[in-house]
Amino acid sequence: MAxxxxxxYDLEVYTTDGKFIGTVDDIVFxxxxxxLAAIIVALDEKGKERxxxxxxxxxxxxxIILVSV
Numbered sequence: 693m694a695x696x697x698x699x700x701y702d703l704e705v706y707t708t709d710g711k712f713i714g715t716v717d718d719i720v721f722x723x724x725x726x727x728l729a730a731i732i733v734a735l736d737e738k739g740k741e742r743x744x745x746x747x748x749x750x751x752x753x754x755x756i757i758l759v760s761v
Contacts (some may be wrong), residue, residue, distance in 0.1 A: 697721075703735050705706075705745070707756045716757065717742055731757070 697719055705713045717739050718732035728747050733742040745759050752758040 700727055700731070700753070700757075703753075703755075703757050704760060705731070708758055709759050713743070713745075713759070714761070720744070 695726070700716050700719060703716045705716060707713060714733040714735040716731050716735035719728065720730040722729040722733065730744050730746045733743045733745055733752070735743055745752055745761060749759045749761055750757060
């Protein structure tokens with residue numbers, strides 16, 4: 693399913709075990725490959741602590757994003 697990148701911002705990110713990680717703060721796009729490379733997740737409300745999660749770790753994306761980390 694195709695989605696606008698802007699729809700992914702602020703989605704909640706959880707592990708496949710159900711643990712809340714944070715919210716999508718930014719997105720890394722691979723220009724050469726023409727695909728999503730990673731998401732940057734804000735671990736706190738102000739976005740000062742962030743974590744990069746590679747696309748290969750994303751298991752599902754709908755109302756939330758599920759990742760295996």
